[in-house]
Amino acid sequence: MTVVQLPLTRHLVDFGRALREHGLLVGPSEVIDAASAAEALGLQDRERLRAGLAAALLRRSGERRVFDEIFDVYFPSAVGDPTELITPPTLLDADERREHAAMLRDQLAAALASNDTAALQRLAEQSLVDLGRLPNEASAGAFSAAQALDTLAPQTSLAAALQAGTGTDGPLFTAAFRRDELRSRIGEFRAAVESAARRRNAEVRGRQRISRYAVRPSTDRTLFILAGPQELAELRATIGPLARKLATRLAAKRRRRNRGQIDLRNTLRRSLATGGIPVRPAYRIRPPHKPDLVVLADFSSSVAGFSRFTILLMQALQAQFNKVRIIGFVNVCSDLTELFASAPPGSDLTEEIRDVREMTRWHRNSDYGSALADFVDNHLDAVTPRSTVLILGDARSNHTDPRIDALRVIRDRARTVIWLNPEPARSWGSGDSETAVYGQVVEMHECATIAHLRQVVSRLLPV
């Protein structure tokens, strides 16, 4: 790894800073641990260095992808040094490029079929260099993974790989899922091309810039509305534990107020300090009670991106509460509990929810006032003094009557009402936003990223 020319510690400090810019909590003590790790391991084996630095610098699994991408930029492998690649004369005309791509595709099919990881890695580098070089002068020396992948179209190698590889499986049952295996390998190949692009561009444009702009933000910081399919999978993994924490926090709030019978064993133990006389009796704590949850969620188009998060959160919360009622609305309410309960975990409900007609009446625009009033008229029985009501929405009500009285009714009946608003707090109150009105009645929190959600959960009950 010849690229690490700076003294190692300086380099690790820079690496730590790049991680921090992506929201990872990397402080001086982590960097010191990282330096000890690097010293103990040496720099010869890149994957071991990666594992060692990850052990010292990471705190949770969700940070791993960002870590890996930045690691690739700061500790580039020597694999795929341009001199090792057979680079054809610059491919200028489109026919030449197409022909060259076809050749690479054949090689890719063969490598996929035999699952030759070394060859796949080399092909990823080669494809990027041959097909991803950006043409204009200003970007001299820079590469685009998207351009390379568009030209190469690696997914089209699947059929050829499938044919080439049947030899070992023959009529065996495993042949049935060979297609899926190849599809995953193609996904890995794409990631390898992207990683090669980050690394090469870092050499040309400087590490700091690339790590800042070319690395996708960690799931923690991704705006829910911008989450792509890959981020969604990560979101799902992160939301699960948070939902559980939310549930325990809500249960703990209750537990504190709940003293039960005398605990004989502990009373005796305490009495030792007073010569055997039980001066301070100890109480048995009642088992935590799972509270009920009522979710009232805006599914209108202004929060369309947010609703994917809403759905994930509700799927995750469902298992954590005694009773969950899920009410969706645009301008009237519809009970979606059954829809959520019957769907397998992890399934995508976006389509199903879009098809629920009962959430709108007269028009398709959101109207918080009539939705709240409709809730009070038709669903108030779902709310008891044991219920936590979670409202999810941007409080943009198209200048209709906010019906603050309806929200008050709900608040007075429930144990707690918490409003999560996906809009950045700085634009609250502008235009048709009713945040100021509703915010007077219930707690409203900004919730546009996982980091926000984490904050909300920890603020609900500071331990």
Add this chain to the structure above:
Amino acid sequence: MSVETVQEDLAGSGYLASDAIATTVFLAEQLGKPLLVEGPAGVGKTELAKAVARARGARLIRLQCYEGVDEARALYEWNHAKQLLRITAERAAGESASGSSGADGDSGWASVRDDIFTDEFLLARPLLAAIRSEEPVVLLIDELDKADVEIEGLLLEVLSDFAITVPELGTIEATHTPFVVVTSNATRELSEALRRRCLFLHIDYPSPELEQQIVEAAVPDLPSALAESVVRLVARLRELPLRKSPSISETIDWARTLLALGASDLSPEIVRDNLGVLLKHRDDIERAAASLDIH
């Protein structure tokens, strides 16, 4: 010591560690830091701690966490039954000696108190036992996420100073730094303070190559080709959105089942009839059957 020797030592104790796992264990030993291990159920988090103990010839002390585990179960407890007996015995002895317990009652209590808050009456629970141990120790704090947050406060002192303060006795320091493994299934978030003190290791499902080695080591009579098919099938199932993905131990169980059935190959019938070994929920089984087209 090197990463290779760690890997060999673990293999010698029956644990086939990936390069990343071996590297992290090596570092935890070198830096003397606790190891926080997260990952899905059944990927070998608990087994790793046990294997380190076997490999190092160390005693394994385990604190199994659960909701409601408290100081008395984790740290130490005074044996109050025995203490009360001693108090009663002393009182009886005092009364028969002086005829009455009146005049020197106060100083009598003071001496009794000095007497009953001694080692003799202290019940060491896992954390104290690990700190006080004369021999090398691997301390496994298993499934910490199941315990209440309060227990983490207790752990912080233990994990950063390797010392425990018992008010009546003073501070007890460790003679050997124990090798500490904390595991979590992430059913709740552990505190930042705790995470900061540990090296972090996420164990995921192993690569197919490694899992095949694990299966072959556990079920040596299984033909290698069948082991490969088993591992490939399991890898596919793990990509489906299931309630519970099959773990390593389920892969091993499935391999044993196939061996017992005398199967020489995976067939749709065999897979369909025995999916229940791999998957525990009915809807998972249905989903897998549908996706593998073996309904």
